[in-house]
Amino acid sequence: MLNRLIIFSGIIAIMALSGCHTDYDDETREDLTKFTAQVYDEVNASILGYVYDENNHPISDADVAIYSTRTKTNKHGAFLIKNAKMDSQGTYIKVMKEGYFLGSDVVYPVTGQTATSRVQMLKADFSQSFDSKAGGDILPSNGGKIIFPADAIADSKGKPFSGKVLVSAHYLHPKDRHFGDMMPGGLLADAANGNTVTLGTLGMMAVELRSDTGEKLNLREGAQAILQFPAVTSYKPEAIEFWYFDENKGRWKEESVAHLEGDKYIASVSHFSFWNLDKPYPLVQLCGSVWYNEGGPASSLSIKAEVEDLGAAFSYTNNEGNFCGKVPKGKVIKITVYSKYCNEILAEKVIGPLSGDTQMDKIFVDPPFEFSIYGQLHCNGEVRQDGIIVAQVGKERILARTAEDGSFTMNLSAFICNENDKIDIFGFDNATSETSQTLTFTEMPDDKVDLNICDSGCGFTGELVFDCDKTISVQLSNGSGNYSYLWKDNSTKPIFHLPTLQDSFLIGGIFCVTVTDNGSKNCAKTFCKEIQPLEVGIEMNCETKRINAYPHGGSGQYSFVWSNGDTDDNTELTNIGAYCLTVTDSDGCSKVKCVNFSPITIEDDPVSCSNNFYSFSSSTFDHGFIIGPGGNIIGQLTYPLKINIFEAGFDFTVSVGNSYCREDEDIDLPRLINGLMTSVVNTSCGNCNDGKININLDASAQCKDCEVGTVKVIKATDYTDVTSLNDSSSLSKGIYYVVVTDKNTGCYVAFNKTEVK
Known part of the structure; x- marks a missing residue:
């Protein structure tokens, strides 16, 4: 599948493609099986994946899960999810292994076919540290900087933490050849305005904090750290949207904005996850296939997609030669097929502009060297239906499934760069992990390759x-x-x-x-x-007020009993509080799962105000932001809900949420409409205090839900009232607010921001 990214000028990613990765996580099985992404088009398909580390070594015994099932990698770093329920519009894969950042991927499966996945996991080494009382600077591997203020760290329960803070931090350079395998999920995202978009990335950073005892740490409530990203792309806007990765949904979430200062982008964060600098685009789906001219699908070839002159994307064809992914709508797309391992272009095609989902015509290529192999995997002549064949060429490992009769064919032409390259081949039974001997070839074999996984001769x-x-x-x-x-x-x-x-x-x-x-x-x-022990995942939808259960593992054929008496795999949320579910499989194994329904509520009328600050009643929330009339994020919010009108204005949207629920509320505050006008008399010299702001109120202007009171002039830096200085024409250079108060409440109902020079 097309499973990586597009990058501006060779760097900025645009495609939401399958295959990418996120945070370190040594937590529970519940974390592995928590999926909150909506399923759009469920199909039955398979995934054959390979998990490896930064040294190209396979990672064994890693936990792998999608929303419908889970498995583990074997000693070869391989995993197979066979004939499982998946979402053709993007199936999110989690990979967990103690000592590593959480790995993840997104694939676009096709009914009856096997999607391919490659996940490179980053080691969580916690090699840097600082004292929480003093704060400190951390330099992530590969670039960037993190600035921690003093007394900014909290423990896993949110209480202030005092002591040594261990840090593991990685900067992902968008030019890294393994960028697509390392980055979390795909590049699908939820924008602040609610739209689903595909992203173009300028770089990413992953950060995790631990105590000496291994306790997970984070920033305390109200504290912020500063992230500095190297500005390495040729595309360098003054401000770029800033996103964090939701590891349960498998999508990026728009959080705030990063600003360009010299040769780096700077942003503030209130929690640590995987962070990303991205430009959002509307999306369509682009699919295609690559075949060799001599016949047969071309698997494991790299796909580069260029959007006009704005960059490249990297992807892989699957075992059927297919690729699929999300690309920007309305753009001309240049597709380049090449051998990543030999760095040789095999074909180039131009398509678009694309107005809707598109299936490309088949692309035909000639490989640098021809090398295909066919054979049989068996156990002393007995067919094994869940066989996997592994080919090792240099540091690259290629996996393929056998057919139901144990036969296999692999075209390795994309991996052969030199005439005498050595190819190691072995096979194993995925159900038992019985493994054949390894056969080595330096030239393409003429005969059928025999891989026997059983040759002990024992009778028991x-x-x-x-x-x-x-x-x-x-x-x-x-x-x-x-x-x-x-x-x-x-x-x-x-x-x-x-x-x-x-x-x-x-x-x-x-x-x-x-x-x-x-x-x-x-x-x-x-x-x-x-x-696979019986486990239960729960997805709660606060809008539809329903909970859906997704059991997996066990022996199947599940029965359900909710705490409210319902016996379906879903139930209606009728009351605030805990909902518990008991799932029992056909062997009588049971699992209980509980979730707390706590919907978000926001009152659109302020409960109080103090000058330029308005307070609103709401339920508690974990995160939130203010959205302006144009759909742009103005600022972040914390509980309790307090809005500064100097930042938000009088007409805006409040968006807050917790783990399951989100609420958007349009706020329309009392205000004087187009009734305040100002002009400036600047100072006569650099140090003179003879400036003045002339103020005019339009008596005919409407004061919506308010009554015009006094007019004040205040300093923008500390909100000091300098009305008397303005009246005496004694203002110094600086930024000021001219404000109109409500006669009854004293709250500000109009303001102009003015500079005296």
Whole structure:
């Protein structure tokens, strides 16, 4: 799938493409399975993925989840999600591994096909630190700067933290060749005005804080840190929208604005996540396919999409040669197909401007070198239907699924840059992790390649049985009865206890034990079983007032019982408070999940005012911002709700939310409409105090929901009342507000910002 990004002038990303990544997370299984993104077009499809680190080494035992199911990577760094429910308009993938930032990806699956995913996880090294009392400066790897003020850190419960703060921080340069594999999610985003957009990125930064004991830290309420991003793109606007990544929804959220100062962009943040400098665009979907001229789909080729002269996008074709992604609407798109590994262009096509979703004609290419391989994966002649073939060319690892009969064909032409490149091939059964020997080739084989994952010759049989709680047991037959056992953790008993995360959440995955029949010479077998404990995800929609349950794992065929008596997989939110659900699978395993319904409320009439500050009654909220009449974000909000009209004006929208709910309220404050006019008499010299602001009130102007009171002149820097100085023509140089008060409340109902020079 087209799963990476477009960048301005080779840097700024425009496409919302599948494949990208986010925060460090060593939290619970509940975090892994929390998905709040809306599903638009559900299909049944598969995902074959590869997870690797910054040194191109595979990462094993990483937890992988989509909204409908989950799995783990095996020892080869591979994962397969087979025939699962997915969203064709973008399926968000989470990848978790202790010691790493959370990895993620977005793929665009097609019914019956296998989407490909590549996730590069960033190590959370916490190699820098500062004292919370003093604050300090942190230099992220690869560039940028973070400035922490004094006494700005809170612990995991929101209480002030005192002590050493460990920091892991990475700056993602948009020119990095692995940028698409590292960045979180795709580049789909929720703009402040509610529109879904695709983004163009100027760079990203990931930051996580920990204490000496490993406790997760963040900024305390009301505190802000400053992020500095290198301005490395040729496109350098004076101000650029600033976004954070919602790791539960898999989308970016517009938060504020970053400003260009010299050679860097500067923005303030009130919490830490993955942050991104981006320009938003309306979007359409563009799909296509690439085939070799000699026949067959061209998998794993890179796709670069240029928008006029504004940059490039990087992506990969899947096993069927297909790619898909979101691109800017109304733009001419230049598509370049090339071998990323050999840095060789294979084809170029121009399409557009695009007014709607578009399917390109098939693109045909000739590879630098031809290298294809075909063969069979089996167990002593027995077909294995869940086989995966791995090809290693240099540092690159390529994965492909076998057909149902165990056969496979791989065209590796895109990875062969030199005539004598060495190619290592092996295969494994995804259900058991039984792995074949590795075969090495320096030229394309003429014959069928045989990969046998079973050659032990032992006669005993066995299986692993999960007790639906915490243990797996080995049940054996047809052997001597004298067995020894060896699990991955070196335990030697026939019963294995599943590992847990914090709060006793069971970790699922593929579990293997090697059993030796001591009554038969040189007889040992390895048995594996994928265990997925029953878990329940809940998605709450505050607008429709419904909760939907998404169970996964267990044995399937779920039954539901809500605390209000409902027995469907969803229930209506009728009252504020806790809603609990018990899900039971066909084996009788049960899981209870609770969520608290706390809708956001905002009163549009202020409860009080003090000069230029208006206070509003609202329920508590986690985040919020003010939106101006043009849809632009004016400022951020914290609870309790207090608005400065000098920043917001009198007509604006308040948008606040918590983990599940969001509320937008249009505010129309009392005001004098077009009734205040000012002119300036500047000072006569640099240090003279003889300036004056002439003030005129239009007696015929409407004072909406107010009554005109006194007129004041105040300093913009500290709001000091300097009316008497203005009356005596004694103003110094500076910025001032001329304000009109309400006769009854004293609140400001009109103002002009004026400079005396």
